[in-house]
Amino acid sequence: MGVFERFLSLWVGLAILLGVAAGTLAPDAFAVVASWEYAHVNLVVAALIWLMIYPMMLQIEFSAILEAGRRPKGIVLTVIINWLLKPLTMTLLAYLFFEFLFADWVDPASAKEYIAGMILLGVAPCTAMVFVWSQLTKGDPNYTLVQVSVNDIIMVFAFAPICALLLGLNDIYIPWQTLLLSVVLYVILPLAAGILTRRALQPEALGKLSKAIKPWSILGLLATVVLLFAFQADVLLNSPQIIVMIAIPLLIQTYGIFFIAYGIAWKLRLPHNIAAPACMIATSNFFELAVAVAISVFGLHSGAALATVVGVLVEVPVMLSLVALANRSRAYFPTSQDGN
Template structure:
């Protein structure tokens, strides 16, 4: 997706321009299929990859590969040296994000401990998959997104278990609140990272390396990338259909619970995105890197959160339902924020904009 500072939405392809419509249709189709087609849930869950349904896993890999094939890996050094981007990203993702979700979960769901625990788990799982799509749709910095996602992955392996223990057992104990436990191994998290980031990242890197070596960068970027680009959105829509089909009956059977869970999620995504965007603008980051900072801070790794909730509390638990409602709210909200970001692009002066091809 590309576009000038003004009138950007009008310049988009039909697929991009009506993306909210396609996503809404995919969500509805998945919910109805899961509700009305007998045995569909069992079929989709029959084969799993690290606790995630194989169709969802395949959809995520297809979704991420084209975007990671677009990354210019020879430019990553320009990102790793930008401390205005790296340190704020770490603080936002691993200090502010989990703390904010903990506070919202306790403030808004004090009487629903299972959902509260599920939301805290969602807050601990920082995004390594869909954020790449949102960033690309909003014309963010692809190289910066690749670096920040990789950085989050490393911290996810190291910090997820510790933060789960801290926010579910230690901090509630200090505050005199009920405590909960979280049984998750570092290897389980590492497997999730290796599968859902490592595979498409390696594939994207090798595709660019071999494609440029064989045909040159001009051919690769003007001929090859446009051909595989739409696959990312097709993978996204397929993933949404399958995800909501798997949980359609549970979601439609408990609409009031879904609404209760949705409220703190809406507040969380809005505050994380707006706060990160404002910070990036305040410290003088370009539009591209401000956008990347905002989306990497606001997004969450729903596949990891759901897998951990199911493994620890069971597939029919309230914690698992909270994890499932995460993408139900995150997808439409972050799609809307893509368009908000594109509308704000004109507020950045040309001198501060780094054009992303």
């Protein structure tokens, strides 16, 4: 493991501090960068995430993808956690904290909006960053692609009805451009680039390329963290108490879902290179979609939009801690893929 990966948590911590400082000192500059978006997808962040994903896509083999269907347990685990357990537990935690535990500190109207934002996060499973978490846990790239693809297909049909049910709304506006653009940017294009690269290079040259671009993947992650925290520096500094109140149930949800999914994966005897990415997918969120829906339905300056932004801010540090935990517990999982 290289120096970047070995001390990744430290670099991310420094990136967070750098982002907050830069966003405070030069807010206008980062406001311009934040405005470079299409369909609520920031193009600079998209490029950086693409840089993180591409090295993993170099490892994708179509012949191996077909084998994933013969090992359905990891896919079933991902679907059940993402589309049954996670939305329900997020809804219960949101109501518990903002209707009861925090009721004396938050006005009822704001509380309902915070709850709505948290529910939107709970119903939006990750599409992009999970490839990074899978790579950091040495996950099976072919199986991870199948898991993400299944989630994307389900999301097209299930996201709106589940949101409408849990939010008690008759109609949920779905920004289809955000959903489809994200799938194209974070799955289809890097996958196509990876396939074309594999076909163009000999195995030895491909290995050298993979080794050469690996540090750039980590740098892309760090640059993404800097930008995300710079974009929201004013929120962090101006509303710290609200940030903390929203972050508490989100942290409980994130760690709770991971440990539940990881425990089930261990019980099912899933190999670690399938179990870890499956649990990362179940734990992380599609924050672009959640933020876009919150803004579209409740408004840019609503409590719902703020709650989704807090989800963005806590995700990277929390997921890195779970990556470290997953890597340390590798020995407790089988290496064989028989029957899975």
